[in-house]
Amino acid sequence: MVKIKIFSVGGTIDKVYFDKLSQYQVGFPSVRAILGSLPIAFRYEIESLLRKDSLDMDDADRELIRRHVAEESCRRIIITHGTDTMIETGKVLSDIAEKCVVLTGAMEPANFKSSDAVFNIGVAVGAVSSLSHGVHIAMNGRIFNPWRCRKNRDLGVFEEL
Amino acid sequence: MVKIKIFSVGGTIDKVYFDKLSQYQVGFPSVRAILGSLPIAFRYEIESLLRKDSLDMDDADRELIRRHVAEESCRRIIITHGTDTMIETGKVLSDIAEKCVVLTGAMEPANFKSSDAVFNIGVAVGAVSSLSHGVHIAMNGRIFNPWRCRKNRDLGVFEEL
């Protein structure tokens, strides 16, 4: 059976609101609740590596992600990540051979009624099950090469360079 | 830019409840509202061919679908379809060359809070954007060859034969 390994590192997709603090922080990996509530026919394992807004990630964080991806026995990997620096992380991973890695995230927290989280995770699952290898960004329903795309912050979409 | 043509033919994914009739019928293509509310970066066009429960589909219906798929200028095609006979329709389409066709649907109507519709449409989008050609079934987060899968009605999932 198909097996997919999922690493979660934070980002808007996992942001939750804490009334007591009157603020908004990265919480549990939302992909856990999303996949947990769906009729799924593939095996998967979710591992939380970080809980960071991607603007707060540094080289050490990206090296940690890279090490886990390189050492992972499973060939198909999805990474849920903040959208602001998802491309940087994609570039850092792009020399890992013989794996199919798809990074995704969301423009709105999974907890929002209007969130793109469930759709994006679906796109990532469809892509990682169909592509042979390489590192890819799955955002806004498109599959991008991290070296040839950028996040258009004004329009709130990823686009090809 | 990537363009995807989407044909909707009915199924549970589009079932809605009519209080006045105290019953449950196939309504508008739910994929319209689903994609319409998301930050999407590909062009798409939705065409409703039928509004049928797939148990009510016959050879004439499948021939209609086949004709539209064969004559469609767009290479990438998604079909939202009832899950009960999605595999039959997939087989009927499987000799169409030079297109990438992905059939999907849902076990629960898109209008349900717990529906798999959004996730499945995401998987179909990810698959049709990644696969080169051929006809595929995208259900339960897996991509299947219609000649080598079946719907396990007891478990409510599609599985490989």
Add this chain to the structure above:
Amino acid sequence: MVKIKIFSVGGTIDKVYFDKLSQYQVGFPSVRAILGSLPIAFRYEIESLLRKDSLDMDDADRELIRRHVAEESCRRIIITHGTDTMIETGKVLSDIAEKCVVLTGAMEPANFKSSDAVFNIGVAVGAVSSLSHGVHIAMNGRIFNPWRCRKNRDLGVFEEL
């Protein structure tokens, strides 16, 4: 602390879709999941008396409901009920003294994203906590006397006679 007894007897509010049967039946009391997921500061107990579409209810069913309401020790009672004959049941209960009973239901199943179920249950809770006694219908954000209202099936709303 305030305590509310909730009887559920069926209706559209509790209708769920069974893919294996390709049909739609009254399921578990949805008020259980609705209140169970909210930060509630009153005590409540939910008892399922029936699981019927209210068009299928007969005098024996209404007598059963009446008996439970009359024998209930808690003064404040909410009944989740099908909308088609909610008024009939309200009339049957209207001679019970010294209780405050509010009947509510929904035009769309609680499981629907667009459902009025949560709002209606909220209205019923607000009403049963504010009214002194008597039997009332809480639908469409209004509180009605069951002897002076009707369900307008064409418009899908309850209105005063």
Add this chain to the structure above:
Amino acid sequence: MVKIKIFSVGGTIDKVYFDKLSQYQVGFPSVRAILGSLPIAFRYEIESLLRKDSLDMDDADRELIRRHVAEESCRRIIITHGTDTMIETGKVLSDIAEKCVVLTGAMEPANFKSSDAVFNIGVAVGAVSSLSHGVHIAMNGRIFNPWRCRKNRDLGVFEEL
């Protein structure tokens, strides 16, 4: 027909996430979208007076709210408000005679799947339609006298003193 005037002044109930700013601010009155999507049988008018987190409200803000409530021709009034200082505002309004005012809000933004917003607005509607006059707090499914309750920040619920 019953008419209800609704003033919105901000609070968590209306907080939305802005990806571009990576932050979280009070947005449009969510009660507009909530009531707008339900089958409602009462007339209502929504007026936005402020868009403030209630921790940022001062005496001038409360005086502005008080003035609008006192001058409002409609007898039944709901105010959507931040939960942190809802009680203070309730006290400031409590000498207004001949009106029925119910303040409510939410512990989670209306935009959250798990939000208590819709339920709370329902409770407020049920209460303002049932109570004769006075100023009341409707939170956590309870109706409180603002002079005899407090917000328990640790438990995240309002409780009687």
